[in-house]
Amino acid sequence: MATKERLVVIGNGMAGARFVEETVARGGSDLYDIVMFGEEPRGNYNRILLSSVLAGYHQPEDTIINGLSWYEEKGVKLYSGVKAGWIDRMGQAVYAAGGISEPYDKLVIATGSTPYIPPIDNMYDEDGFLRPGVFSFRTLEDCQAMIGHAGSASKAVVVGGGLLGLEAAKGLLERGLEVHVAHLGDYLMNSQLDAQAGAMLKQSLENLGLQIHLEKLTQPITPPFPGDPVGGLRFKDGEELECDMIVVAAGVRPNIDLAKQAGLHVQHGIVIQDDLSCRNDRNVYAIGECSQHRGKLFGLVAPLWEQARILAEQLTGENPEASFRGVRVSTKLKIMGVDLAVMGDKDPQMDDDEQVHYSEPARGVYKKLIVRNGRLAGAILLGDGLTSPNVLQAFDRGELLPDNRASLLFPGTGGVPQIDVSELAASAQICNCNGVTKGKLVQACQEGSDTLAAVCAATRAGTGCGACKPQIHAVLKFAMQQAMPEPAARESRRRSMNKIEVYKEEKNGLDVKADLPRYAVDGWETITDGDKERLKWLGVFFRRQTPGHFMMRLRIPNGISNSAQFRAIASISSDFGKDFTDITTRQQIQLRWFEIDQVQDIWDRLEPVGIVSIQTGMDNIRGIVGCPVAGLTPNELFDASPVVREYNEIFVGNREFTNLPRKFNVTITGCLDNCTHAVTQDIALTPAVKSIAGEEVKGFNVTVGGKQGSGGFRPASDLDVFVLPRDAAQLCSEITLLFSDNGLREARNKSRLAFLIEEWGVDRFRQELEQRVGHPLLTSGSPVGSEAKSDHIGIHPQKEAGLNYAGLVVPVGRITAGQMLEVARLADNYGNGEVRITAEQNLIIPNVPDSLVPALEEEPLLQEFRADPSPVMRGLVSCTGIDYCHFALVDTKGLALKTSRYLEEKVDSDLPALSINWSGCPNACGNHTVADVGLLGKKARVDGNVVDAVDVFLGGKVAEALGVVTDGESSVKTLENVPCDELPETLAKVLESLKAAPVALTV
Structure with missing residues (x-):
């Protein structure tokens, strides 16, 4: 048996330990007796996680990559806690205190770097150590x-x-x-x-x-x-x-003292050649932060691990000609939760270098490309984690960029798709912090890690800064698809899936956009059943009641709009629709009656004013609801609308979020008034305070799994989580993806998040979420605010002295094009052009100076959209109804107006403000289950005839006055099969009872 050579490695840090790992994995233990010197008294650990340990997110043991037992198992002799003292190059040996000497045939120096301590007076104590503190x-x-x-x-x-x-x-x-x-x-x-x-x-x-x-x-x-x-x-x-x-x-400085002692060629670092050997000794190699290659030092882990791999390939004979030619340095990370990716040159170096800039200071978003000869020479991406995968791939591959440079900064637009992990090589590095490649992630999946938490635990990917988790998740999905069963088994599986899941497996909903030009030419009759459903991913809805005519739902996050948007929507409604639009209970607007060949024209008119319709239907995150006077009202803990915008930008156009098991509703509010129906949401973030390190901190409490349709009302469960505003959007994303990975998909009526919560229980859901985010979550804080419902109707002072907002009731949320133009005019003339939309289908004109309030109150539109409505009109909410929705069973909007006007005449106006909500079917789009008076449309047989009817649900003030026992969160069905013709008189009796002491219901 041939005698093994001796391989000595000085340094058990990130580079040295990685080199030994790579060497052992390639059979190096059969070729070498491997000896290591590690100055610190432990095995190898991940320095990148130190900030997480300092913050309390990780424990010290969480940083360990290879414990002491690993070295023993692999036959590696480790001098733990022993600093190499000097190198005898002539005798080829390394010496250390305590009489230790180790001869070598090959020596690898990986001494890393040392902290730079500026020459500051009084820094050290009298013994030469850093002063305490x-x-x-x-x-x-x-x-x-x-x-x-x-x-x-x-x-x-x-x-x-x-x-x-x-x-x-x-x-x-x-x-x-x-x-x-x-x-x-x-x-x-x-x-x-x-x-x-x-x-x-x-x-x-x-x-x-x-x-x-x-x-x-x-x-x-x-x-x-x-x-x-x-x-x-x-x-x-x-x-x-x-x-x-x-x-x-x-900063740090390369640790080159030992190399200097040994007489190696040293400049700023240990000078090495392409084979990583030292210039004046071919048996000595240097890698990591102590090395200098072609005049460059390396402080990021990616080049360090590239050096480790190349040297291992070379010394084990796997690839004797392997050489290090430098790397295109890039990294992506999070700094205090702020996404950052940097690569290559930060400024132009050549006269003809191009610069592409995008800057949005209010949100902390900055994007910059340096383009040289049509390829990416450098980039800075701040505050936008979604863009970095595409840009990093373009940089790493050195590929030609699209002519529309800006399209690279906005994935999914301009013909540049979001990164497709299937195109990445197995060697492509996904996690910079831990050097985990796509191949290692796929291998972990193949070995049984079938969730994001399991893959991260098996590979350590995503356990550093966490910026790579979206790509890890994409690789996981890719690997699971690769492991799909053979065609026969796959077809059997398809037969057990509901049809919507089949449609989604056939084609992502967003991909139907490519078919629109064909449908525009060939006509709506040629649209397949699958594409009729997929069009909802684009916010375009085929309506059975109006064949050939469509509805489009517009996404308006937090209900924050402006006069330019209202004018654009009004003109579209006039030119393509029926001259009116509907405001929804998710602070969105619905256009009606246009044809399929007009869709692109509508989008072209919406884009300049910043409106999209994407992902507003089907198995997507619907419009994010927030307090309509966020940032304006003095009665808020903080302005939560930036969190809404951040979360919205994470998922809109992002294919990770376009295959949820079912629709997903979210509300995020910092308002102390109860104005967003948090109890019915899949995720609700509501204002709370928590004492952290003796300081009262503002943030959100988190509830999950609320719903109304799909089997009835279920209140959201307290997740026992408090989250800071800066982390809230990312936490919402992780909850959403946890649902995407694990939600039930067999039956549509059992696929909401509520059913996963019921199956798992809140404790398991929270544990899975903690694994996903990579650190313990804070327990819930103390909730703040009122439990009483609020609607922000009326004229109220804003937090800025001298300004007011005017909350106007839009009866049943239907507004004509002319009324929209008038709202835009009032917003410009009396405010600053802003318009806010409420979850009760109403409007708010903010920023009205005190001096202009009287004139605003006299405007004719305020006689139609009143700021001082009657109690029965103030809280009136209605779904679309049978005219335009094939689920609805009655004309909810028409009946709602007719009934409320009757009640205005017949019932004493001295009533408290009431919420009267109409839903045309059990899907509960009108939120009837959480109203003072909830009305659910149906068909009923009365005296042998089928008539329009409603079931009446009572809650809140009405239930209390009439002695109806509720759970305090939802209304209770109290009357059944009330014919719509009789409903006005029936409700009049109910509301009159509000003035009396609680009595048994006799109507």
């Missing part, structure tokens, strides 16, 4: 020491506004400290970002609670107070900043 942030010991000190500290300063400093700041902020960042540069992360991106990142992080000081040259630590290890910092400009904790994260 002053920390570097590099090792697990550093992290644990910081956690220990943070428990008694209140104010910390982080010196350094690069990636490492911001990660440290994030962890301390999560520990409840007041955190300041002092940065020498004139903008944050100046090594990776340009000035504009750095400025926008600063604003985003300040919004999250950091206090940032730029262009600060740190001078001495101010003399500590008696009994205090740290007093504060003084800057060159004379400013002082008191604190009781200092973290120095001013």
Whole structure:
């Protein structure tokens, strides 16, 4: 048997340990006796997770990649906690304290880097160690020491506004400290970002609670107070900043001391050749942060692991000619929840380089491309995690870009589809933090990991910053599809699926857009049954009652619109429709009566005013409901509308979210008035406060699984979760994808999230969600706000002194084109052009100055859309009804108006405001199950004749007055089969009873 060579590795960090893993995986243990020196007293761990440990999201043991037992199992001799002292290149041996010596045939130096500590006076104590209360942030010991000190500290300063400093700041902020960042540069992360991106990142992080000081040259630590290890910092400009904790994260320097001692060729790092050997010793190799290749240093994990793989291939003989030619450096990560992807050059380098910019400072979104010779030479993507996969793929492949450069920044538009993971090579890296490739993810799926949580647990993918989870999920779906059974078994499975699931398997709903030009030419009669359903993914609805004419539902997140949008919708309604539109209970607008060949024209007129119809029907996340006066009302904990926008942007056009088991309703509100029907939603985020580290923090409590149709009302379950606004949109996304992966799909009437909650129970659902997000979730906070329903009707003062909003009732939500134009005129003349839509199908004109309120009240439109409506008209809500919906059984809108006008005449107006909600079928689009008076349309046999009738549900004030026992959340069916002709008189008797003491119902 041939004698093994001896392979010695100095460094058990990210690069050295990865090299040994790669070598062992290629049979290296049969070729070499492998010896390692690891300065830290443990196995290998993931430094990228240190900020999560500092923040409390992970425990130290969660960072371990290979524990000590792994080395023993693999036959690797590890000197744990032993620092290599010197290298004898002539004798080919490594020496360490304690008489340790290890000869080598091949030596790999992977000593990484060391923290750069600026020359700041008073930084060290008299023994030469960092003063108590002053920390570097590099090792697990550093992290644990910081956690220990943070428990008694209140104010910390982080010196350094690069990636490492911001990660440290994030962890301390999560520990409840007041955190300041002092940065020498004139903008944050100046090594990776340009000035504009750095400025926008600063604003985003300040919004999250950091206090940032730029262009600060740190001078001495101010003399500590008696009994205090740290007093504060003084800057060159004379400013002082008191604190009781200092973290120095001013960058790192390659650890080259050992290489210098050994006489290796060293510049900024250990100079290596393409085969990773040192220039003046072909038996010594260097990889990782200590190495310098073609003049470049590497501080990201991707090139480090590329070096590890190449050297392992070379030394094991798998590919003796393997060489490292450098890499196109790119990374994607999250900084305090803010998505960031950077790659290549951050600024133009050549005279003919192109720049493509998109900037949206209010939302912290910044996108920049550097294009050279038609290919991507660099990019910065801030605040937009959805764009980065496409851009990263274009950069890594060096592929030619589309002529419409901007289309790359907006996946799914301009002919550029979102990234297709099936096109990625197995070697394509999905998780930068842990170096996990597509191939490893697929292998984990093949070995039985069939959920996102299981794949992440098996591979460690997604357990770092979490930015890669959408791609991991896409790879999981790809792998599951690859594992589909043979055709015969697949056909048998198809026969057991409901028809909508079959349609979705045949073709994604969004793909029907490509068929529209053909249908526009060939006519609506040629549209297949499957495509009639798929058109709903585009917001286009075939209506059986009106063959050849369609409805389009427009997405208006949080109900926030404006005069330009109203004018565009009005003109479309006049030109293509029936001169009216309907406002929905999800703060959206429905267009009617257009034909299939007019769809593209309608979209072309909506696009300039920022309206889309995509994913407003079928198995999608419907319109996100929010408080209609978010950001305006003085009675809110905070403005939650930015969270609505962020969540909306995550899923609209994103194919990850277009195959849910069933429709999905969400409300997100920070309003203290109960104005969004949270109890009936699949996800509801409602305002709450929680004490964290002694500070009262504002956020949301989370409930899940509410519904009305599909088997009746079920109130949402308390998930016992509190989430901060900055994390809320991502949490909603994870809940949605958890439902997508695990929701029941066999029967449509059992496919809502409520049924998965019933099957699993809330505790298991919460546990699965925690696995998915990768860290423990906070338990729920204290809810704030009123349980009484509110509608924001009337003229009310806004939080900004001197301004008001006018809430106007639009009877049953139907509004003509002329009325829409008038609303637009009033919004421009009396406000700032904004128009808000409520979940009760009403409108709000905000930002009306005090001086203009009297004139607004005299406008003719306010005689139709009253700000002072009668009690029975104020809360009137109605679904579409039989005229335009094939599910409806009665003319809800017509009956609702007729009945309410009768009640206005016959019932004393001295009534409390009431919600009277009409649904034309059990799907409950009119929210009849949660109203004071709920009316469910039906057909009933009366005296041998089939007539229009309703069942009457009572709740709230009416139920209380009449002695009807309810659960406090839903209405109770109290009367059945009431003919619609008799309903006005019947309801008049019911409402008159409100004035009396509670009595048994006798009507």
